[in-house]
Amino acid sequence: MKIIIKDNYQQLSKLAASIIADLVREKPNCVLGFATGATPIGTYHELARLHKEEGLDFSKVTSFNLDEYLGITMDLKLPYELDQSYARFMYEELFKRINIKPENTHVPFGLAQNPEEFCIEYEKMIKDAGGIDLQVLGIGGDGHWAFNEPGSSFDSRTRVEYLTQKTVDDNYEAFYKKAGVSKEDMPRKALTMGIATILESRRALMLVSGSSKADIIAKALEGPVTTDVTASAIQIYKGDATVILDKAAASKLKNF
Ligand code: PGA
Numbered sequence: 001m002k003i004i005i006k007d008n009y010q011q012l013s014k015l016a017a018s019i020i021a022d023l024v025r026e027k028p029n030c031v032l033g034f035a036t037g038a039t040p041i042g043t044y045h046e047l048a049r050l051h052k053e054e055g056l057d058f059s060k061v062t063s064f065n066l067d068e069y070l071g072i073t074m075d076l077k078l079p080y081e082l083d084q085s086y087a088r089f090m091y092e093e094l095f096k097r098i099n100i101k102p103e104n105t106h107v108p109f110g111l112a113q114n115p116e117e118f119c120i121e122y123e124k125m126i127k128d129a130g131g132i133d134l135q136v137l138g139i140g141g142d143g144h145w146a147f148n149e150p151g152s153s154f155d156s157r158t159r160v161e162y163l164t165q166k167t168v169d170d171n172y173e174a175f176y177k178k179a180g181v182s183k184e185d186m187p188r189k190a191l192t193m194g195i196a197t198i199l200e201s202r203r204a205l206m207l208v209s210g211s212s213k214a215d216i217i218a219k220a221l222e223g224p225v226t227t228d229v230t231a232s233a234i235q236i237y238k239g240d241a242t243v244i245l246d247k248a249a250a251s252k253l254k255n256f
Contacts, residue, residue: 001234001235001237001241001243002240002241002242002243003242003243003245003256004242004244004245005244005246005247005250005256006244006246006247007247008246008247009210009246010042012042012207012209012244012245012246013042014042014046015244016040016043016046016136016205016207016244017043017044017047017050019134019205019242020032020043020047020134020136020205021047023133024056024057024058024061027133028059028060028061029060029061029062030061030133030134031061031062031063031064031130031131031132031133032061032062032063032064032132032133032134032136033063033064033065033066033134033136033193033198034064034065034066034094034136035066035135035136035137035138035207036065036067036086036090037138039138039207039208039209040093040136040138040207043136044093044094044097045093047094048094048097048098051097051098051099052097056098058098058099058100059099059100059101061100061104062104062105062129063105063106064122064125064129064132064193065087065090065105065106065107065108066135066137066147066192066198067086067108067146067147067191067192067193068085068087068107068108068191069084069085069110069187069189069190070110070115070160070187070189070191071187071189072085072111072187073085073087073109073110074088075088076091082179084175084179084181084187085107086107086110087110090107106122108122108158108192108193109191115191116159116160118191119158122158122191122193123157123158126197131200131201131202132200132202133201133202133203134201134202134203134204134205135198135205136207137198137204137205137206137207137231137234138206138207138208139208139213139216139217139220139231140166140167140170140231141166141167141170141213141216142164142216143216143219143220143228143229143230143231144164144167144230145195145198145230145233145234146192146198147190148161148194148195148198148230149161149163149230150164150227150228150229150230151228152194152195152227153194153195153227154195154236155194155195155196156196156197157193157194157196157197158192158193158194158197159191159192159194160190160191161189161190161191161192162188162189163187163188163189163190168183168186168188171186172186195230198233199233199236199238201239202239202240203239203240203241203242204234204237204239204241204242205242205244206234206242206244208244208245208246208249209245209246210246210248210249211251213249214249214250214251215252216229217231217243217249217250217252217253218252218253219232220234220235221235221243221253222253222254
């Protein structure tokens with residue numbers, strides 16, 4: 001595992017985007033795994049800049065997102081701040097800014113009639129695409145990887161997961177509050193790739209920013225490998241893993 005510490009969020013984002021861009025140039029038909037949340041936004045905007053100013057070509061790229069809230073999906077008739085789906089997030093922050101083909105992008109479908117069946121199908125779609133070449137990841141305040149909340153097995157596959165109160169609270173502060181949604185009305189369930197699904201990707205690019213993540217990322221990287229902190233699975237990742245932190249997020253690491 002490679003751990004890189006950058007001075008600030010902007011530099012973290014630039015480096016993450018350049019790693020993704022190098023892969024897209026090397027393998028134009030690569031399969032990218034995307035994450036949502038506040039952390040990757042700078043990376044996605046930098047990829048959009050590389051597309052616009054340097055012609056970075058996403059026309060042959062396929063993508064799979066880690067997760068989506070159960071019960072909602074993108075509704076372009078709503079203003080962005082009222083549409084909290086991760087499909088909308090990806091559209092606004094990345095997909096509409098680059099030339100990826102909409103039919104090549106995949107976000108778990110939050111309105112699937114039969115979510116369990118959908119999850120099996122999602123796993124099959126990833127396999128049929130040849131697997132994920134590079135998976136972008138973050139870490140939740142409770143240590144989650146995608147929406148694999150504490151206690152999720154390292155054998156877990158794409159499935160329906162109940163969100164912890166910590167996750168609901170964090171997402172409320174980061175996104176829902178602005179939209180005027182009350183906590184009671186927030187989604188409590190999600191569709192998420194499992195830990196085993198993530199561990200099968202060929203490369204992992206984990207992004208961690210801000211002092212609020214300092215304690216939990218220290219546990220994930222330097223503490224025991226445990227389902228209490230599902231992101232600690234990065235320590236058993238067999239592919240090529242890179243973790244990029246800004247200084248604030250890295251402040252509690254002992255070995256740096
Ligand atoms: P964040 O979310 O980027 O908004 O902090 C990360 C996560 O929950 O995995």
